[in-house]
Amino acid sequence: MEQVIDTNLLGEEIVKKLKTIYDPEIPVDIYELGLIYDVMVNEDYEVKILMTLTSPNCPVAETLPLEVEEKVKSIEHVKDADVEITFDPPWSKDLMSEEAKLELGML
Template sequence: MGKLEDIDVNELGEKVVKVIKTIYDPEIPVDIYELGLIYDVFVNEDYEVKVLMTLTTPNCPVAESLPQEVEEKIKSIDLVKDAEVEITFDPPWSQDLMSEEAKLELGML
């Protein structure tokens, strides 16, 4: 039997989400998580994180820098061994993916 882990992958996943929520879309005053740009966060037993995310548009001005920022911020979490961000446009982002909070913030509700 291995020793008990200090932190489980779910907890680490929550930390990753917290960090992601500190990253904002440059054009919209809402974090990328509430915007619905993060499709999935995977954390494996080795504390490697993979994030599946999208951008508001394929030619988004931060198409290069945003995924990199997400990756770097996740890598800065103590326990994370590695992080990889994969961009997908399937399904394409739409305003329906935004949280109620984001819609409220943007006066859409």
């Protein structure tokens, strides 16, 4: 019998993994920076991540989404991961967590 995994718990594991990925120009992880808009996990343990970049001209526009995809795919039970980039709504400092703002001396 196939093991059933709670998709909510898997979602929490994904968030933990996302918090290990840092924007190379800002010493804050991409989750606290507010770059992750949504994490969706279906019953087949396939993950879709909707994220943005700090700007359309971001120097890591080519590599960061691939890093996110690879790290999420490395999580046990995740069968596949797809990252979609959006600029709607555009990223702003308002999307940052209090923790990120504190880290960057913005509070």
